[in-house]
Amino acid sequence: MFDRFRHAVLRPTDASFFLNQKRYRAIICCICIGISLFEWSGIFDQLFPGTVGRLIAIEYLLSMVVMVFFPVPAGLVCMITYCCLLFSPTYAAANIYWGMLLSIFYIAFHLRRWASGGVLCLLLIAEFLEMKLMEGSIDAFVGFASEDLFVFCIGILLATTERTAQAKQVEHNLRIASHLHSAVTSELSSIILMARSGSKDDGTLERIETVARLSLANMHSIIRTLSDTGNADTDESHKSPDITAYAQALDHNAQSMGFTGRLSIRLDSFPVSNSQFMLIQLCIKELYANITRHMAKNGGEYSITISGSENSIRITETNPSSGNPNELTSGFGLSLLEHQLEVSGGAIRYGLSGNTWHVEVTIPSGLAH
Numbered sequence: 001m002f003d004r005f006r007h008a009v010l011r012p013t014d015a016s017f018f019l020n021q022k023r024y025r026a027i028i029c030c031i032c033i034g035i036s037l038f039e040w041s042g043i044f045d046q047l048f049p050g051t052v053g054r055l056i057a058i059e060y061l062l063s064m065v066v067m068v069f070f071p072v073p074a075g076l077v078c079m080i081t082y083c084c085l086l087f088s089p090t091y092a093a094a095n096i097y098w099g100m101l102l103s104i105f106y107i108a109f110h111l112r113r114w115a116s117g118g119v120l121c122l123l124l125i126a127e128f129l130e131m132k133l134m135e136g137s138i139d140a141f142v143g144f145a146s147e148d149l150f151v152f153c154i155g156i157l158l159a160t161t162e163r164t165a166q167a168k169q170v171e172h173n174l175r176i177a178s179h180l181h182s183a184v185t186s187e188l189s190s191i192i193l194m195a196r197s198g199s200k201d202d203g204t205l206e207r208i209e210t211v212a213r214l215s216l217a218n219m220h221s222i223i224r225t226l227s228d229t230g231n232a233d234t235d236e237s238h239k240s241p242d243i244t245a246y247a248q249a250l251d252h253n254a255q256s257m258g259f260t261g262r263l264s265i266r267l268d269s270f271p272v273s274n275s276q277f278m279l280i281q282l283c284i285k286e287l288y289a290n291i292t293r294h295m296a297k298n299g300g301e302y303s304i305t306i307s308g309s310e311n312s313i314r315i316t317e318t319n320p321s322s323g324n325p326n327e328l329t330s331g332f333g334l335s336l337l338e339h340q341l342e343v344s345g346g347a348i349r350y351g352l353s354g355n356t357w358h359v360e361v362t363i364p365s366g367l368a369h
Helices: 002-009 022-040 050-066 071-086 093-110 113-133 138-196 202-226 240-256 274-294 333-343
Strands: 237-239 260-267 271-273 301-308 313-320 347-353 356-363
Touching (some): 050 093, 138 333, 237 274, 274 301, 274 313
Antiparallel strands (some): 313 356
C-alpha cells in the first residue's frame, strides 16, 4: 500500500542527474544555511526568543541538513513549520524563508505534477489566509507568491530536463539492444539453422559467410553507437531497388534453408534516406528471422509483401503457425522493432488469427526527407 502511494506521488529519477547526487544537494543546502545564519547574526535572540524559539531554529537547521539525504520528507517538514509560523504572533515565518523556498524547489523537482501542484496550492492558501487574518498588504502577498511560483517553475524546468535526458538514454539503450538482437540473435540463429541443414556445398558455406559478415557489420554498429559516433544520420542515400535487392537476398537465404514461400515487391522508384533504409532493413530482417526461427520447414508457405511509394511503405507477412520443435527463441525482436517504429512515427500490428501468424508494418514518409 505504501509502495503504491510512493510510486504514485514520486516520479522516477535518474541517479546520474546532478540534483539526485548528495554532493550537489549538500552544496545547495550549505548555501541556504549560510544565508540564513548571516541574516540571523546579531539578532538571533530577537528572531527566536525563548526555548521554543531555539527549538524552532534547531529544527529548521536539522531539516536543511536532512534535505541532503531525504529532500522530500525534510522539505515537507520545513514547509509545515513555515505554515505554522505564519499564524504565530511571536515568531516570524520569514526567518526560515530560504529553507521554505528550497523545499518548494525539491518538491517541484521530485514529486509528480499533481502532487507538487497540490502542495504549492496549499502553501499559497496558507499565505493568503495569513495576509487576511493579519490584515497584511496584498502587495506583500503577491510578492511572496511570485517568489514561490518562480522557484516552483525552476524545479519543474529541471525535472523536465531530467526526463528528456532519461528518454534519450532509454532510446540509446534500446538502439544498442536492437543492434545486439540483430547481431547475436538473427544472424547467429541463421548460421545455426544453415549448419543444421547438413549441406556442405559451396553455396551453403557462402551464405554462412555472408550472414557472418552481416553480423560483424552489426557489431561494428554497436561499437559506433556506444562510442557516440553512429548516432547521427549520414548523408548516404538509397533507392527503392536497394530495398528490393536486400529483401530478395534474405528470401533466397530462407529458401536455401528449406523454407518455402513467396516474396512480392511493389515499390515505386523513389529515393530513400539512410535512416529510413536502415529501419526497412530491420523490419525485413526481423520478419525473415521469425520465419526461420519459428516456422516449421514442412509446415506450409510464408508470404511477404512489400509495397509503397515515397509517401509510405507497407510490409506485411503471414505464415502458418504450425510450430517448430527446433525453433530458436529470444522473445525480444518484435518488441524492439515496435519501439523503433513508434519512435520514428511508424506502426506495427501482429498476432495470431486462427493458425496463421500475421505481421503488418507501416513506415511513414517523414523519414524519407
